[in-house]
Every structure is written in structure tokens, then in C-alpha cells.
Amino acid sequence: MKVEFYKHSLGQEEKEAVNAVLDTIFLTTGDRVALFEKQFAAYLGAKYCVGLTSCTAALHLALIALGIGPGDEVITTPMTFVATSTAILHTGATPVWVDVESDTGNINADLIEEAVTPKTRAIIPVHLYGQMCDMRKIRQIADRHNLVIIEDAAHAIESERDGIRVGELADIACFSFYATKNITSGEGGAITTNSQALAEKIQILRLHGINREAADRYTKRYEHWDLIETGWKYNMDNIQAALLLPQLRKIDENLQKRQELYNTYTKALQNISGLQMPVETPDSRHACHLFTIWVDPQFRDKILFDLQDQGIGVAVNYRSINLLTRFMQLFGKGRGSFPVSERIGDSTISLPFYPLLTPEQTNYVIDTVISTIGKYKTGKE
Numbered sequence: 001m002k003v004e005f006y007k008h009s010l011g012q013e014e015k016e017a018v019n020a021v022l023d024t025i026f027l028t029t030g031d032r033v034a035l036f037e038k039q040f041a042a043y044l045g046a047k048y049c050v051g052l053t054s055c056t057a058a059l060h061l062a063l064i065a066l067g068i069g070p071g072d073e074v075i076t077t078p079m080t081f082v083a084t085s086t087a088i089l090h091t092g093a094t095p096v097w098v099d100v101e102s103d104t105g106n107i108n109a110d111l112i113e114e115a116v117t118p119k120t121r122a123i124i125p126v127h128l129y130g131q132m133c134d135m136r137k138i139r140q141i142a143d144r145h146n147l148v149i150i151e152d153a154a155h156a157i158e159s160e161r162d163g164i165r166v167g168e169l170a171d172i173a174c175f176s177f178y179a180t181k182n183i184t185s186g187e188g189g190a191i192t193t194n195s196q197a198l199a200e201k202i203q204i205l206r207l208h209g210i211n212r213e214a215a216d217r218y219t220k221r222y223e224h225w226d227l228i229e230t231g232w233k234y235n236m237d238n239i240q241a242a243l244l245l246p247q248l249r250k251i252d253e254n255l256q257k258r259q260e261l262y263n264t265y266t267k268a269l270q271n272i273s274g275l276q277m278p279v280e281t282p283d284s285r286h287a288c289h290l291f292t293i294w295v296d297p298q299f300r301d302k303i304l305f306d307l308q309d310q311g312i313g314v315a316v317n318y319r320s321i322n323l324l325t326r327f328m329q330l331f332g333k334g335r336g337s338f339p340v341s342e343r344i345g346d347s348t349i350s351l352p353f354y355p356l357l358t359p360e361q362t363n364y365v366i367d368t369v370i371s372t373i374g375k376y377k378t379g380k381e
């Protein structure tokens with residue numbers, strides 16, 4: 001049997017939405033983007049949303065808009081995708097990693113304060129796999145040291161913890177609509193914020209630093225525009241927004257399907273020796289973006305390749321990023337620097353996890369994972 005690692009659920013509604021844009025003459029940032037921004041902000045209970053081309057762009061502009069640059073330090077996690085830290089580097093600031101919790105893989109809030117120096121300006125928590133970090137605690141630390149918070153919510157649109165929604169306690173939250181994310185436009189991203197000034201600044205920075213959007217120039221009588229900042233080209237377009245709008249309407253329905261799958265996997269895999277899973281945080285809503293298992297590090301790669309040989313798509317989210325070549329060159333934080341993150345990075349495997357997975361495929365994944373782990377544990381490979 002073949003089980004893809006990921007399959008999107010885009011169908012007729014999304015095709016019609018894109019076709020409707022293609023039937024107009026306006027393809028770039030316009031009315032579809034404005035509508036998506038309004039509805040996405042409403043879904044999250046945020047005041048403002050700005051549509052962008054990726055979460056990487058969102059993180060970059062969030063940092064720039066908050067005035068972070070050369071000489072500044074930004075506290076974040078090594079258990080994430082590289083973009084969380086490369087966005088910091090693009091501003092000229094330095095990422096300062098803090099180790100993670102052993103049961104969730106999220107940044108360990110109890111270790112953040114030790115990493116604060118006079119140069120620290122911001123914290124970027126990442127809600128790994130869709131489980132929220134302890135935002136109440138992180139906000140308190142930030143307030144004590146006069147730091148801003150940018151949430152990397154690439155996995156976490158639907159997340160909630162202790163009655164707090166994702167982005168609620170942040171200065172800016174950043175989202176991804178990359179090909180495998182909970183809602184997707186192939187590539188895409190957004191920020192949310194409750195600050196009008198930050199939203200307006202990011203709106204200008206996403207389009208070169210020009211003080212007027214293309215839609216204004218198209219729909220209104222010509223007026224000269226001006227360049228008022230040195231910006232980037234990070235604006236979401238109407239085609240991306242059209243693709244996202246129907247998915248936003250179905251976001252909770254699709255979450256429920258992934259929650260059911262999450263429960264099926266968890267129940268079937270919870271008492272298997274040689275296999276652990278991240279623990280669910282109480283009083284929280286998990287966005288169920290990725291389903292990961294943790295196996296014995298000495299067998300991880302063998303199990304990973306063996307599952308692939310048996311037709312199961314897998315991924316590794318993530319190897320601890322301090323150990324990647326470029327970050328080793330820059331910071332030299334070798335093995336032992338972040339023991340918990342490194343242990344997770346050495347043992348993790350992500351399994352196929354999406355609403356279109358059939359019960360037969362789900363059972364095949366479960367049976368194959370159990371038998372494959374058993375094989376290596378008993379040395380009968």
C-alpha cells in the first residue's frame with residue numbers, strides 16, 4: 001500500500017474561487033486579499049491581518065516593524081524549521097536558542113529568563129506541531145524585561161491554551177500557508193496584530209515601502225505614489241487569497257477530522273514499547289498540524305527508511321537546528337548545547353496526517369509502525 005506523507009484537500013470550491021479571480025483582470029493584491037485578511041483576523045479574534053507571501057516573510061517583517069536589527073538578540077527555539085532563525089539573521093540580529101520541554105518540544109519557558117541579556121529585544125516562541133507554548137508565562141517574562149513577542153504560529157492557526165488564542169498575547173503573530181499547512185495556497189503567509197501602527201507599517205513594507213497599494217492605483221483616479229521606506233516584495237495576491245477563503249470556512253471541520261485521526265493514532269500507539277509521543281498540554285486546543293512519534297535515536301534513521309520502503313511517506317520535523325552546517329559555522333553550538341532539543345531531533349518521525357487519509361491507510365500506518373519498531377527493538381531486521 002502507498003500512503004503519501006501529505007495530500008491537500010483542495011477541491012471544487014477552491015477551483016471555482018480561483019477561476020473567479022482569473023475571470024477578472026486584477027490578479028495581485030486586491031479585494032480577495034482584503035476579504036481574506038478581514039476573515040482571518042476575525043477567526044483569530046485579532047484586530048488586523050496583513051496577507052504576505054510566506055511565514056518567513058511574516059517573521060522578517062514582524063522583526064523589522066518592531067525595530068529589531070544589528071546588535072539585537074532574539075530568544076527562540078532550536079526545535080523548529082530554520083526560517084524562524086534565518087528571519088532573525090536577515091535583520092542583522094542574532095538568534096539565541098533556549099532548550100525545549102521534553103514532553104512537548106516547545107520552548108522551555110522556565111529557561112528563557114537565564115538567556116536574557118542587555119541586548120535581548122524579542123522572544124519568538126514556536127507552537128510546535130500545533131501545541132501552544134505557555135504564552136501566559138512567556139508574556140510575563142517579556143513584560144519584566146521590556147521585550148516584544150512574535151509568535152511563530154506556522155503550525156497553530158486553530159490553537160488555544162488556558163483560554164488564550166494564538167497571537168492573543170503577542171505583539172505580532174506569524175502564519176504559514178505553505179503547501180502542507182492546515183490551510184494552504186501553495187506558498188503564502190500572514191501576520192496578525194492588535195496594533196494599527198504595526199499593521200500599517202507591515203502593509204507598506206510588504207510592497208517595496210510604497211505608500212499606496214496596487215489596488216488603490218488601479219481602482220482610483222491616478223495619483224502619484226511615493227516611496228517612504230525601504231521595503232520588500234512580500235504581498236499576498238488575489239489568487240492565493242481566493243484559494244484560502246473557502247478553506248477558512250472549513251477550518252474547524254478539517255481540524256475535527258485531524259483530531260479524530262490524532263486520537264486514533266494516539267490510542268493505537270500509546271503502549272508500544274520503544275515509541276513515545278509528545279504529551280498533550282491540558283486546557284488546550286491542539287491544532288493537530290503534525291503527528292510525530294519519538295523512537296530510539298540509534299534506530300531512527302533505519303525505521304524512517306524502512307517505513308518509506310513499505311510505502312509510507314515520512315518526514316523529520318525537525319533535527320535540532322543548532323547542528324545544521326550554517327548555524328554551526330555561525331554559532332558553533334555543537335552536540336550537547338541543547339540536549340532536549342537534540343534528543344527530540346534524533347528520535348522524531350512525522351507520520352502521514354491529513355483529512356483524506358482513509359481508515360485502511362491509517363490502519364496500515366499503525367500496523368507498519370508497530371511491526372517496524374518491534375523489528376529493530378528485537379534486532380530482527
Ligand SMILES: Cc1ncc(COP(=O)(O)O)c(C=O)c1O
Nearest residue numbers: 054055056081083154176177178
Ligand atoms: C515553524 C515554522 N516556522 C516558519 C516556517 C516558514 O514558513 P513558510 O514556508 O511559509 O515561509 C515554517 C514552514 O514550514 C514552519 O514550520
